Amino acid sequence: MIDDVRDLSVIEKKKILARKRFFSCFGQCVAGIVVATFAIVLFGLFLTSDFLAAFKPAAALRTTGFFVASFAINLLLFSGVYRFAGKDGKPVRDYWLAIMVAVITYMLSIVSSCKLNVFAMPLTLATLVVIELTGRRSATLTTALVAVLVVLTYVFSGNNYDISLIVSAAICNALTALIVNFFVHKHFNRLKFLLMAIFSPLIVQPLVVAATLAIGDTSINLFWHFVWSYGSAVAAALIFMPLVAIFEGIFNIADDFRLSELCNLSNPLLKRLASEAPGTFNHSLVVGNLAEACASAIGENPNMARCAAYYHDIGKLKAPLYFSENQSSYNPHDELIPEVSVSMITSHTLFGEILAKQNRLPSEIVDICRQHHGTSPVGYFYRKALSLREDGELAVNKYTYAGPKPQTKIAAIIMVADTIEAAMRAYTPDTREDYVARINKLVDEKIELRQFDECPITMGDIAVIKRTIIEVLPSIHHRRVDYDKRKKD
Ligand SMILES: [Fe+2]
Ligand SMILES: [Fe+2]
Structure with missing residues (x-):
């Protein structure tokens, strides 16, 4: 490569090398982008809509729109993680980690919001795992994009879901994740990490109640929305530990838990x-x-x-x-x-x-x-x-x-x-x-x-x-x- 650009100025050489590095990383991640897109769309449609009807001509436009939106979001995740990894980082490893965590969090969020309660979205899980194994900015981006994907799934499902309620739930749970992101520090020991992850989501819970009231619901749902929103954040804190251990092993990552061991x-x-x-x-x-x-x-x-x-x-x-x-x-x-x-x-x-x-x-x-x-x-x-x-x-x-x-x-x-x-x-x-x-x-x-x-x-x-x-x-x-x-x- 250096020979090819021998006559160019140093800045131009750097630009060419940076571009080449980007496309090389993209080449190693493109399979993840495609597989994640299919996994998200198929899983989302299976749980939120009539799965077979989604592939009939009448729903072709809607389903294609979901594929395109999901692909664009995965692409955005790659670009963000690549940028946050920096020159000396490991963007490919960070992306594969982020996309795997994003897909797991997305699936858990869709299952629990669909089958249990709309406010039961454990978005905090993506924040906790990614913040511990890569960094704060990648964690924020991953969580935000998972929240958007969950909302889009209901929008593209073709069923009459209460989108305003789903958007409120996604925003509240994303804010919970943001609060956890703010309070949790990757250099904490396991107990402190766990305690922060369990107690800091309480800060956002009044917002869950306010969002439910704003929608005009003053029934017992007020209580259940509160319980499920907080419960999903606590559940995320509990399953985050084994998940971190698994990803540490898969990607051989030197996070602080592994370093202290x-x-x-x-x-x-x-x-x-x-x-x-x-x-x-x-x-x-x-x-x-x-x-x-x-x-x-x-x-x-x-x-x-x-x-x-x-x-x-x-x-x-x-x-x-x-x-x-x-x-x-x-x-x-x-x-x-x-x-x-x-x-x-x-x-x-x-x-x-x-x-x-x-x-x-x-x-x-x-x-x-x-x-x-x-x-x-x-x-x-x-x-x-x-x-x-x-x-x-x-x-x-x-x-x-x-x-x-x-x-x-x-x-x-x-x-x-x-x-x-x-x-x-x-x-x-x-x-x-x-x-x-x-x-x-x-x-x-x-x-x-x-x-x-x-x-x-x-x-x-x-x-x-x-x-x-x-x-x-x-x-x-x-x-x-x-x-x-x-x-x-
Ligand atoms: Fe030495
Ligand atoms: Fe030495």
Whole structure:
């Protein structure tokens, strides 16, 4: 692709690449759009109208209109989710998740509004699942479009439904979902998430009563509309947990529930790291603390940062003794030439990627296993090899990690935290100035090696990360840095 557009300006290249990416994603999602359209129309017609009559010539226009409207809404959902996913997101995965949740919520809403009560539409379900697994904006869009689809189903059914009542019910339930969307935060733990999802819909319930009164209904329906509207929101909160667990598994998504499970130190992979590579395990825990603090400081997901740090060096499990933190007296590198040593060291990123995939870790963590050293050189063995050369010249590229460089801000955080933790573990500064200078030097080396060129991190972010590590590291290492300007004799 780059060759095709070699002569175009950078902006034009970006536009072409963006267009190509959009159509590539669309190609991977078009089956979902078509299948969802058929599922929605057929299911809707089956429950709300005379199904066979809907396909007779007399109803052809109406049924075609329903197909077209449903297709357009699914298309709108794809466009919205693609846009909300952003440049670094996963639009295809997010779309498939959103459309599956939308279809499930739509079906439940049609069944319950048709068979139980018109106000029994569990639209909150779409909000809860999508907000937890992707994001707030996609959740709002999915919920709104499901509400529109439910109304359209009754409009195109050809039966004499009370459309004003159905519109009122859809609006009230969509508002309930919006309120839940406002109060629920994806970083909540499961209990808080559940409690918020159960109690926040109460805010909208007076509107359900008002809508029923506005339609002129002052009968017992006032009570039942209230009960079913709130009951459907509570039911959505209850079935959301198993549904999230299922979608987490299907799409291998790293939501906060999954991340906290992965960060549990009794996880088999972490237990293996603790027993087979205890030095690496301790290093990973410290990097986890640093990375979490840094991610919070620059507005990234701290749980993802901690989890990625815990697993970033699992590739060392292949040969733990070749890494200094796991050695006591015996060093196998003493018996190896530097070329072999360096290949043993650098291969831990590739093996980590393989092991992470085998254990079905989220793709973000798999990528960080591979990217956390970027294309940095292994300085110690390069210098050792150089010292063995008589001519004093040696190309550095055979002594570097294979990359790729960090592609996300969290990958960059792990690189910085990893480098600093490893370098500062055995370093005792004399003064605070020495301590700060050493950290600055380590980060500046990575900048000079252009390791952050492929991720969206800014110099401002890097400055914040440095400041955070300077503050946090001494307390984690349990070593008091002498902040007085005390010089050794
Ligand atoms: Fe590493
Ligand atoms: Fe590391």
